Amino acid sequence: MMHINYGIDGPKFVRNLFLFSFLFFGIAIIIARIEKVAFSIVLAGGFICLAEGLLMLLYAKKGKFNHRDRMLNLVHWTGDERVLDVGTGLGLLMIGAAKKLTGGKATGIDIWNKDDLSENSSGKAYMNSEKPLKIRHIVASMLNMKNTEIGHTHDSAGSSWHVGHDGYYFYNG
Template sequence: MQNSDISASAQKARYGVDAPGVIRNLFLSGVGLFLIIIFFPVIRIGNVQILTPGLVWMASFLVIGGLLMLFYSLKGKFIHRDRMLGLHQWQGDEQVLDVGTGKGLLMIGAAKHLTTGKSIGIDIWNTEDLSGNNYENANNNAAVEGVADRVQILNENAMEMSFDDNNFDVIVTNQVIHNIYNKAGRQRACEEIARVLKPGGKAIISDWKHMNEYLEHFNGLGLRTKMLTANYLTTYPPLKILVVKK
């Protein structure tokens, strides 16, 4: 075994914390409110008296929301990945595309189902979306997980992919398309997914908002769609799954 292989096998794949800034803000806001409740039970502004213990529910909601998001990052997203990938019957020779691969969770998960196929991950690596979000960490995770020979990582925008039409058997994406803040851009990303998907291929799309928008647009493109309900025990915010067939 080469030294690089020994180094990789001694490491552990790290897939980061999703939306770390949001989690931080939820915790800070919740803890801040609890401190106000403890030290300033009554706040007077002129003739107005505010009883801060009434804010305990808001403080609890903020902290619990942060804890649920942290649980998803550390445990739930692996369960959700397996649910998504379990929606396809793998043959081993598929050409797979992970749109917004981040640190490679779905790309690598798909690669583990492949023998002669290839799993390609694309991203522009926005650090606000995921801690340690960059090409190097995705590449390192692929090596650590033992699938470096079955993956390819590219810097590409979901709204303008360089791939040929009808190129992929399976396309996966999780919590990515909503990061495109205008509707026209999100529709463009859906159109690109439809374009590069092979006839008979399957796209598995998961997100926490705009899901009905995606469904309607894919239907308008003539593709078949099925919406699956969120697993509220393992994802937060709750993530629905849209299965699209061409």
């Protein structure tokens, strides 16, 4: 049985949280005998960074599946939908939607930036589908979809919380 990997969101950010936690713990050890208040503040910073890093790993391994299932359960599926997943990454949402389809098709678009999701690539997203599904991957930015191969309307379009740095500026710029 193939092990499916949907990656870690913001892998460099997660790495930095752990690095900062160890840095804070190291500083706390050094100043423990010198300054009690600073020791407490620095130690708290280390625990906050460590906890946030662990929570992000927990979300990557468990939470994102629950999040996907809640999103997909909001749709009243007929099986013939055309689904668009914007920022598909390694295909978690797109593949979940494709499994609900009998005659429809799921399309995932992404720029596949490895800074946004570990091991991010269209090939890895395709490999994550356990059985033959009606899916296709398009390399495209959600900021300029005029020239993409999408070419038709969709019954349902979705994106998870994070659509990459470009998407963040698009929504908040």
